[in-house]
Amino acid sequence: MSQNVELDHVSHRFDDFVAVRDVALDIRAGEFFSFLGPSGCGKTTLLRLIAGFIEPAAGRIRIGGRDMHGIGPNRRPTAMIFQNLALFPLMSVADNIAFGLEVRGVDRTTRRRRAEALLELIALPGQGDKRVAELSGGQRQRVAIARALAVEPAVLLLDEPLSALDLKLRQHLRAELRALQRRTGVTFVYITHDQGEALAMSDRVGVMNAGVLQQVAAPEVVYADPATPFVASFVGENNRIDGTVRHCADGRALLDTALGPLVGRCPAALAAGSRAALFVRPERLRPDPAGACDNRLELRVRTRSFEGASVQVGAAGADGTPLTLALGNLGELPALAADSALAVGFAAADATVLAP
Numbered sequence: 001m002s003q004n005v006e007l008d009h010v011s012h013r014f015d016d017f018v019a020v021r022d023v024a025l026d027i028r029a030g031e032f033f034s035f036l037g038p039s040g041c042g043k044t045t046l047l048r049l050i051a052g053f054i055e056p057a058a059g060r061i062r063i064g065g066r067d068m069h070g071i072g073p074n075r076r077p078t079a080m081i082f083q084n085l086a087l088f089p090l091m092s093v094a095d096n097i098a099f100g101l102e103v104r105g106v107d108r109t110t111r112r113r114r115a116e117a118l119l120e121l122i123a124l125p126g127q128g129d130k131r132v133a134e135l136s137g138g139q140r141q142r143v144a145i146a147r148a149l150a151v152e153p154a155v156l157l158l159d160e161p162l163s164a165l166d167l168k169l170r171q172h173l174r175a176e177l178r179a180l181q182r183r184t185g186v187t188f189v190y191i192t193h194d195q196g197e198a199l200a201m202s203d204r205v206g207v208m209n210a211g212v213l214q215q216v217a218a219p220e221v222v223y224a225d226p227a228t229p230f231v232a233s234f235v236g237e238n239n240r241i242d243g244t245v246r247h248c249a250d251g252r253a254l255l256d257t258a259l260g261p262l263v264g265r266c267p268a269a270l271a272a273g274s275r276a277a278l279f280v281r282p283e284r285l286r287p288d289p290a291g292a293c294d295n296r297l298e299l300r301v302r303t304r305s306f307e308g309a310s311v312q313v314g315a316a317g318a319d320g321t322p323l324t325l326a327l328g329n330l331g332e333l334p335a336l337a338a339d340s341a342l343a344v345g346f347a348a349a350d351a352t353v354l355a356p
């Protein structure tokens with residue numbers, strides 16, 4: 001059974017330092033939710049607040065509608081998986097998985113049965129008698145997840161559980177973790193500084209910076225419709241062009257920039273004369289010699305790097321503003337010699353204009 005997690009204006013401070021600032025959010029029952037943000041932004045603190053290792057300085061946390069104030073970690077319907085898995089290396093895999101059940105006084109036969117069912121779930125059937133020390137990194141990861149699921153938590157809290165693994169394995173386990181979450185229906189609250197991980201696995205992502213939750217939305221929305229300049233820059237590659245608002249109406253803003261006038265979508269109204277930044281993704285810029293797009297930039301090529309599926313082009317405007325283009329490797333690629341002129345265009349609908 002899964003439950004929702006309600007963060008009702010939660011704040012936390014360490015002495016004078018505010019680590020989590022007024023976070024208000026309802027994580028839905030059965031959702032895969034990720035908190036994404038740079039190191040030190042308060043993700044772990046938030047997870048520890050939900051787990052009950054620390055109590056919020058202000059605000060309330062409710063799980064399944066129940067106020068968690070004063071309820072210790074082992075009495076909450078949560079289980080947590082840490083970065084360093086803290087498995088017992090010399091114990092068998094089955095005993096590791098059943099450890100939490102043993103602590104709760106569950107009898108041996110039930111423990112064994114439950115461990116075997118979980119070994120099936122994590123695709124390690126019949127491996128219960130192996131020692132943890134005999135398993136690969138990825139297998140240990142799955143055992144740690146099985147151990148956390150053994151006590152049937154309503155909410156599983158995961159603190160960067162893949163960060164110690166190599167890239168290939170991490171990518172493989174992303175898909176597995178996602179499938180496991182779907183199969184069990186348990187609410188997953190995942191924290192990571194890896195945006196690829198958060199985007200690939202989550203139903204919704206909460207992007208954090210300096211203790212503040214900046215945006216909560218589906219991965220596609222966070223990528224295509226960033227709510228703040230921080231989200232626009234932190235999630236994926238982005239080009240930023242600063243300027244002054246000439247006018248803003250009907251969700252569109254015209255910006256005067258050193259690269260000429262540019263138009264983009266603006267999610268929030270901007271006052272004429274105010275400073276703003278236009279963001280456009282590298283894959284949304286394309287060579288546009290005929291000037292067919294809403295926006296046109298006259299650039300000079302600086303670098304060209306062939307990356308297999310795409311070619312990354314580093315370029316700059318007359319004022320030195322750096323821009324990156326990602327051209328899909330779909331046909332003949334332009335030669336783009338260093339220092340050659342390059343006219344680039346993009347659609348207004350593909351650019352977001354935000355107040356700094």
Ligand SMILES: Nc1ncnc2c1ncn2[C@@H]1O[C@H](COP(=O)(O)OP(=O)(O)OP(=O)(O)O)[C@@H](O)[C@H]1O
Nearest residue numbers: 014017019037038039040041042043044045046193
């Ligand atoms: N026990 C503590 N005492 C004092 N300051 C702390 C304590 N725990 C965390 N902090 C501070 O609070 C801020 C948030 O820390 P937190 O561990 O939540 O960040 P994080 O986003 O999880 O970072 P990372 O990805 O590096 O783990 C940091 O600036 C950190 O130095």
